[in-house]
Amino acid sequence: MSDLKQLPLRAVHEAHGAKFVPFAGYDMPVQYAAGVMSEHLHTREKAGLFDVSHMGQVLLPLGADAALETLVPVDVIGLNEGRQRYGLFTSDAGGVLDDLMIARRAGDLFLVVNAARKAHDIAHMRGTIDGVQEVTDRALLALQGPLAVTALERLVPSVAQMKFMDVAQVAWNGVELWISRSGYTGEDGFEISVPSDAAEGFATALLEMDEVLPIGLGARDSLRMEAGMPLYGNDLAEEISPIEAGLTWAISKARRTGGAREGGFPGADRILDEMENGAPRRRVGLRPEGRAPMRAGVPLFDAAEGGAQVGTVTSGGFGPSIGAPIAMGLIDSSVAADATLYGEVRGKRLPAVQTELPFNKPDYKR
């Protein structure tokens, strides 16, 4: 276990009773004393603090916007200063290599990429872009929930003026915080990059507030599932196109057929074709009947007995705010939208109804 990387806030996690698990090469808190269910519900009701320092933080020169556009189907050139946009690295075959956030700031572009993909993504960008700089001296925290703004504005009053997907560089206690109003829970909230040597003081200041509890990876996963958000490695992968994954909205207008800079990203032929003519598979929400969770990997059939496999569960578990099992699956597009599917769990076919995503409606401050 000694080769696992440790988070800058390790001591804070331990003081709050964290249980650790290895994840993407890091020893990560999966839950604290309160447990996954309480942590999840607390985040939906008040505010939860997540340590996501394992994720990759990367800076690019402002002039790299056009070069970055050759790797992502996103309008980076048209992204306004102080704003952030969700993006995808696509493959030549039209699959997804990773998903990421792209922010344009006064002096640079700031990217956040998945922990398990950061080495890949950085190498991938360096093949095309000059001046790719990994940020290694900063922690990354997420403060999520309806009272996140109440808590954070005590330390940084200006955050109350930020809108969903705004980014800002703000002074706090002699250091610079990089703040975005965004997250991965389907709640209002912020992601905050803080210099590693100031992270403990900053996190402690938040955790001392009544509204704020530390939240582990377990609840992070159930929160993002309820929000219908895909996880790279589960719902997104190199063999799944962004259209199949339900991310058509993430293909910027400027990069679509007929747009100002149509195509020009890896896999554009397939991806733009699927936008016009449909994709072979689609990502759906699933509500299993009964109480048995359907987890990732469960095969989905079109009949209670016999029939054919028409898809696979890509993420699934229990939704604490829904009070029932929830899942997402990738299924053949030929399956009717109102057809009941049957997930095979421990040799039994259990019915699951297709449902729209998200399971839990977000309340972003747009």
Next chain:
Amino acid sequence: MKFTEEHEWLRVEDDVVVVGITEHAASALGDVVFVELPEAGTTVSKDDEIVVIESVKAASDIMAPIDGEITEVNDALADNPGMVNEDPLGAAWFFKIKASDLSQMDDYMDEAAYKDMIG
């Protein structure tokens, strides 16, 4: 009360053994969201996987500690799996098993030995 290495507790009532999981196990599992029980009347062998427990984190099994016949299961757990976390040693018993050979119970730990095992 006796204990297995798989963190089950076993309470002998005449020739019937009541089976549940320990507080240590319930805490390690996390919030339990689903319990699948065997049917009363089923004949089982020691180490058969007869109960499925799913928590918010993962699925795990409970094995039959001895040979015998399931005489009763705790149906309340199906509707309220959270009982496993609230009262693992009491209300959240899983099943009762009529022992074919009660001497199989001799293999299991007493409370002091179990506490030593979990530290």
